[in-house]
Structure formats: structure tokens, C-alpha cells
Amino acid sequence: EWLRHIRTTWAWVFSVNEVPFTFLPEGFRLRPPCVIHATHATFYGMQPMTMPVERLIAEAGKLAQAAQLPGDQTVVIERDGAYVGISLPLPPEFCRRLDYPLVLPVDSQVPLAVYLGLAEGGARLWLSLNQSDSPHVLLAGTTGSGKTNLARAMALCLAQRNKPEGLALVIADHKGHFAALTALPHVIAYALAVPDEVALIRWLVERLDARTSGAEKRQPPMVVFMDEISDFLAAGGRQAVEGLTRLAQAGRAEAMHLVLCTQRPAAEVLDPTLRGCLPARIVGKVTCATDATIATGQAGTQAQGLVGRGDMLLLAEGQRLRFQAFYLPDGELERRVEPLYSLPRPSLAIPPFLADEGGIAGSVSDAQILERLRAGQGVTQIIGELFGCWGGGKWWGYRRRIEEVRQQAGLAAASRRRIIPFPFGGERDGRK
Incomplete structure (x- = not known):
């Protein structure tokens, strides 16, 4: 056919x-x-x-x-x-989507290399954040282009290929697309609201200054994911732009990398100085040739002809490649990150970033959570009864706090074993 x-x-x-x-x-x-x-x-x-x-x-x-x-x-x-x-x-x-692989290939041994998808010839496409000409990434494209799916796949790939003590992830996402990732032990800070994102940038600049001065030595590489930065820049004003620009300018020397997502990186949305500090560009479907030139930083790329749904251009290391990015829906993302929750969370000698998300750093005490854990209540029940939340982006922040309380108390995680009935009577012990 x-x-x-x-x-x-x-x-x-x-x-x-x-x-x-x-x-x-x-x-x-x-x-x-x-x-x-x-x-x-x-x-x-x-x-x-x-x-x-x-x-x-x-x-x-x-x-x-x-x-x-x-x-x-x-x-x-x-x-x-x-x-x-x-x-x-x-x-x-x-058209067909490209699902995120069940098992990551071992083509690249670079810790900060991310698996983007497949090039036109079917070759696996990797991007290393360790390279001098691709320390930061600008991900641009209209709604439906696949940029958020790709950014989530990049964060998941880093978490799967690195131990928590060898990688620090920071997530700023006021739309909740990255919420399932906030419970990862690799994540040292996250913000789920625009005001908290502004505070997060100030905290990141402090971490940059501490690394530069030597006050925070031997810290792992840090990768910051920010979704829809136009809303953040509009709310934070000039101070937010200057802070983000400083991170882009000086972050590479201190192993601090940025992955920024936006729908339209125009001059009125994204400061030209900041845009110039983002050498690696990944561009999905855009509306016109002007937007294609702004997003890619080059004329004649014809990015306006991309189909969308993960059809993208990579411009990095002096090359321009068209590729198909991975598709990672919410349900699949949750299934992929859940095995990583049990990894031990490292203890880093840095001041924590606390964002008051209606209870994540608020009125519910650790003693209340611990009491319910010892009573055998599940995570979903605790979140619903204590925090009044039965879903959405904040759910994952609450889950992360409960897991931290569980680990500090030395309690074992709830068993995932279940009983599978045999058709001839009797039972067999199996794993979910």
C-alpha cells in the first residue's frame, strides 16, 4: 500500500x-x-x-x-x-513515531552523551555535552514538533547511563511534562512553577560561583533542563536573562550544561546574547523560513519543511543532520524511570534548593509521613490523604519526599511481588 x-x-x-x-x-x-x-x-x-x-x-x-x-x-x-x-x-x-529503545546501545562511552534518535540513513545519532562546541543545547519547535518528548528522552538517557553520584540533574518545568523525572535520585533540584524557576536560576548562579571559587570541589557534572523558557524569561525579567546568560557563558568550564526548550527563539523572546551562547541547536517543525533561520542560526536550512512529530534537524560540531527523535509518552516515561527510583541518593555538600509547591516543603512533617509508612500505607494513599493530591505534576514531588523519608528511616520499599493464580488451582509466586 x-x-x-x-x-x-x-x-x-x-x-x-x-x-x-x-x-x-x-x-x-x-x-x-x-x-x-x-x-x-x-x-x-x-x-x-x-x-x-x-x-x-x-x-x-x-x-x-x-x-x-x-x-x-x-x-x-x-x-x-x-x-x-x-x-x-x-x-x-x-508517518510513524520512533519509540525510545528498551535497551540503550553502547556505541558511546562518554558519560554525557545522549542518544537522540536515528539519522536518515538509519545510523544511531549521539550528541555529547562534553564537546567544546556543544556544551549547551537549544531545542526549538512549535507545538507537536516533538521537542519536549526529545528533551525528556535526553534526561532519561543521562539518568540510565550515569550513577546518581556521577551526575546531577536540575529540572525547571512549570507545565508538568518532566514531573515523573523529579523523583530520580540524580535530581538535586527542581521547580514546578514559574516563580520557583526564577529562584532556581539564582540558586544555580550561586552554585556556579561556588564551583568557580573552589568552595564546592569535586562536584559531579550538572545538566539543567528547562521547558518553555519564554514564560520564565517573561516573569523573571532582566535578572533572569542575565542569570541564564551567565550560566551559558561560564557553565561549560565548571561542567554545568543547559538544555533549553522554546517554541520560538525570536529576539523578543530569547535574548540574542543568550542565544549566541547556545552553540548546539535541535530544531523541529517551525512555521516559516524566518523562524527557521532564527532557530538554527543559519539561513537556508529549510527547517520550515520538517514534518513534525519528531522530524528534526541537529546543528552541532559544524554539521547539519536531519534525524527522527525518540517518542516518549507519559506512561512509557513513568515505566522507564520507576526502576531508577530505588538507586541510593548521594549526599552532596551543597545547600539544597527548596521550592514551596503547596506542601512539598511545607506544612506536612516527616513524622506524619513516617507514621503512615510504618502503618503500611502506600505512596498513593499517603499523597492523597496528607497532601490532597491524586495526580498531576506535583504528585511526583510528593513521591520523592516520601521516598527520602523512607530511606532516612531505613524502611524497605513496598514489595512488588504478586500472586499469579494457576488455572488448575494452587498459586505461583511471580514478579510484576
């Missing part, structure tokens, strides 16, 4: 020695192409025979019209020497 759609809708015409596309400019002939079927597009690598590559690139708009693409999709044409690569996006009904 997929091949039938390709041949009928886009009208491929095959011959023995050369492959003319019926919608290419007249007189344009190509050698037989290398065809790669990606999740959101079909990629053709080929060598022009009768026309300069520049003319083909100039005809990208006409090619999209002839290929009957929707108005928000374009043909992406890139040049590599005498060769040209043409990416034709698939219709939405033929």
Missing part, C-alpha cells in the same frame, strides 16, 4: 539507466538514486547529469507543488559536493 501510494501520488517513472522524476524541471536527468525510507520522509541521494545543482535547489518550491505536498510541507534539498540529497515528506497517514 505504501509503495502504491508513492507511485501513484508522486508519480515515479523508472527506466533502465536513469531515473527521471516526472515533477523535476524539464531536461533534468539523474543517475539511479540511493533510496532510504525514513519514518517521516523518503530520502534520495543522487548525482545530477544535465543541470547545475543550484538550479535544482532554486526549484524546491515548484517540486513541492508538483509532488502535491500540503502547504506546510516542502521538499528539502541539500548539496554535498557534486551530489544532491532530496527529502520528500510522507503524508501524515504514513
